[in-house]
Amino acid sequence: MTTEAVQTGSGPLAVGEPRFFNRELSWLSFNQRVLAEAGNPDYPVLERLRFLSISGSNLDEFLMVRVAGLAGQVRRKIEETSIDGLTPSQQLAAIREAVTAIELGQQAAWEVLQGQLAECGITIVGEGKRRDHGHARWLKDYFLEHIMPVITPQAIDPAHPFPFVANQGMGILFALNRVADGEELMEMVLIPSALPRFIRLPGEEAAYISVEDIICQNAEVLFPGFRALGHGVFRVLRDSDIELEEDAEDLVRYYRTAIQRRRRGLVIMLHLQGDFDPAAEALLRNQLGLDKAIVIKTDGLIGFSGLSKIVDEDRPELKFEPYSSRYPERVLEHDGDCFASIREKDIVVHHPYESFEVVVDFLRQAASDPDVVAIKQTLYRAGNQSSVIAALIAAAEAGKSVTAVVELKARFDEEQNLFWASQLERAGVQVIYGFVDWKTHAKVSMVVRRENGAYRTYCHFGTGNYHPITARIYTDLSFFTADPKFGRDAGKLFNFITGYVEPQKLEMLAISPIFLRERLYDCIDREIANAQAGKAAAIWAKLNSLTDSKLINRLYDASQAGVKITLVVRGICCLRPGILGLSENITVKSIIGRFLEHSRIWVFGNGADLPNRRAQVFITSADGMSRNLDRRVELLVPIRNRTVHDQVLSQVMLANLLDTEQSWLLAPDGSWRRMEKGETPFNLHRYFMTNPSLSGRGAALTSGRKVPKLALRRGNV
Incomplete structure (x- = not known):
């Protein structure tokens, strides 16, 4: 099995051009790759919908933690710059633009997927969409029996305090006109999290409706004696990070109270759906205290993570073929x-x-x-x-x-x-x-x-x-x-x-935050020395994220010495590959597919081309991030057993490098492009689903079906 990994090179850095990519924008690029899978024609339609849902839940967490942290820095007037030289305010501005682009991409993907789902007999009913008479009757009964008892309309006026909207909470603002005297008023309905986001209508053909659409369609039932003039659906995300106080005397008690505080964190994002009444929008903005918050308006869906309910529809032919794990x-x-x-x-x-x-x-x-x-x-x-x-x-x-x-x-x-x-x-x-x-x-x-x-x-x-x-x-x-x-x-x-x-005198393990960084540096430096001595020098690594500037600089040093480096980084990557005089010997790829690539592996050539029997191979719990290397207890585990060494290096790691069907390449300017599948496409997930591992096979390794041997075409990776 062979393939090619082509890295487009770039000239040297211009004066003042950063050596690193921005961490937050790199994460948003990762979520764009996740979102792109929602349009992947190689996937069944419900799996594409799953990727759209994942992109929504990913974005929610990013906003609640990373953006919340930056907004907090701006409020506290902290001007510490990121590794690419941006202030918190500059990062927030760039993030707002990128988040808006992702949201537009999600709406576009949802529009396409609704049509594809409908072709497969799964429809989404709602405002402006046809419903038969039986559905209308059932929906009204469902509203009366299952929704109306648990929602609480609240008038928005001086006599009623503005209700608290919980993190990830959704609500609807109604503009009403009282029939008796023509007086106009505003009412808010908060949607309890206990209610399902999408409700399946009865019948063999799958039809779903969102809970907010059912409530809006029954406004006259909810507000007898009033005429609905309009409504707007909104969703709120709040700061959900927990900052540990250094003088916390009781961790358990501290976290119990901190979890409660998190539910009432500052608003980070307000999502508005529909033709929102200007007065209602102004009220929301004022009452929610939108300091540094992102506000997005859309005519489409809000809260894409809720689509996971539809993904659960029992249509196996519209999902990946079921897979049962093998027992060693x-x-x-x-x-x-x-x-x-x-x-x-x-x-x-x-x-x-x-x-x-x-x-x-x-x-x-x-x-x-x-x-x-x-x-x-x-x-x-x-x-x-x-x-x-x-x-x-x-x-x-x-x-x-x-x-x-x-x-x-x-x-x-x-x-x-x-x-x-x-x-x-x-x-x-x-x-x-x-x-x-x-x-x-x-x-x-x-x-x-x-x-x-x-x-x-x-x-x-x-x-x-x-x-x-x-x-x-x-x-x-x-x-x-x-x-x-x-x-x-x-x-x-x-x-x-x-x-x-x-610990003193460890024999095998390296532990962070005390030894792990140094062990990695020693291995990188040994490859640099090999390159300088004219020997073969190579590094392969598989990580979820690579953001630590010191580690990246060490890899830059290795590249400049002539070490050939190939990195498989699923998510955030702040390293700029392919820059002349800095990183021209570094290739970075990302794999997004059926399974989430999570294992972390380091491989060092040890004086010979990779793969080879003398290579140093490690598995680890740590990513290439400052928090993992300096502020967490992590392990770097050497693999010495011959069969296990072969499995991790020449099977697991090599298959990641060979994959073309699910891989993206990082360009020097920070953009990502899908790899060409090539004449002999290779999908590492399919390979491992259909081929047994090496070290877990026991006697079957010699007597049973042979595992196809993977191989590189020298000089292509």
Whole structure:
């Protein structure tokens, strides 16, 4: 299998031209790539709708966190510039323009998708769209029975205080005329979050209507004795970031109150739908206190994240073909005994192609195994229904010593993690909340087992969270080992988190914020030295984001020394590739497809062209961001076992470089373009869905069907 990755080069930087792309604008470019998949003709129509919905939820989070932070800097008159030299005010201005462009793109995509859905028998009914008599009767009954009892109209006048509009809250302002005396007044109806955004009408043919359309169509029922002159739908986003106070004495209590404060944060965005009455709009602007907020008006849909309800329509022919994860054959060869299979040889499990259930089984077996004496576990995000939590509780109830490091600072999962922490503590688990200033983002399980009169430590290191739902759609790596060196290092890691005992003389792992950056620098510098000595020098890396200016500058140094660098960066990338005299040896690509690329990998050539058996290969929980390298507890895990090394380097990493069907290339000016599929198109997701992994195959590797070998055409990547 071969392909070409063509990087368009550029001349040297002009005087004053920034060495980096802006972080926020790069993220918005990423969301544009997500939105572009809503128009991808290779995808079934409900999958295209899913991408439109994802682009909406992505944008909501960006506004509630990143834009809120910039607006706060402007209000506090903080003039600190970004790595590309822009002030917070300048960034906000550029963001407003980019957000408006994305919103227009979302409306255009929605318009096209409605037509495509209708051709497939899925219609969206609403204002100005035909409905049969049966639907009209049903809709009125539905409004009376399911909506009217839970909504509360409120007059907007001096006698009634302006109601509070919650974060991500939607409402409708009605301009009314009282029939009896002709008096005009304004009423607001806030739409409770408990109501479904889209309601499916009865019948075999799928027809949906938005909750706001049902309310607007029943204005006369809601306001008897009044005539509706007009209405306008609006949606509000608020500042949702939680800033940790350094002197917080009780993290649990602090986060419980902070979550409540978040729901009442300053308004960051006001979205207006329809021909909004000028007086009503002025009232909203005044009452919501729109300081530095973005205001967008549209005649189309607002709140695209709500489209996920329609994506759930039971039409399998309009979605990707269902995929069932494989269970690692090596574990099955040992009758499902995780410890026996790991004890035989290191293993890496590639999610979602291989089941996350093996990670859960590892913990379940530890909980029920009489020889297991202790379990230690980090938990960043565990989901709403967590089998991992259940296994830890079962272990504690079985008398094991169980320690769980629960990260309260996992954004938007704080409330769920507080709940899990209380459940774990109730079962007798020792719950630790880690560092006040640093998030514990490393993904580690450590099981201590009594064997032959001694103790043996089994470890799991992951690039993704212990979250059973995201493990079905995020590509991640789970590395299992019983190597004593890893076990000793894992023990030091937990002592660092629970007792602040800084680890000394680590044998395998590199831990941030104390060693990880330096380990990466050492590896990059070794490639620079190889290039300067006339040897082959190459770096491959796969990350979610690359924003740290120091790390980027180190990669620039490597490029200038002649090191060939290929980066797969799914989301934000502040590095400018292809600039003469700066980064002409760096290629950057992004992959957006059926699964969300989430695994993080670093590969260093070590004196030979890549891929090669001597290459240094690492998996990591850390992205190339300052927060990961300096303000989080992260792990960099070396891969030494020959079979696992081959899988991560010559299968997982190489397939990412070879992909042409889902890949985009970053140009020196910051624009992204889709890669040409070429004469032999390659889709890495399809490859892994149809081909087994290497290290998890066990005896099947030699006796079963061969895994197609991937290869590069030298000089093309």
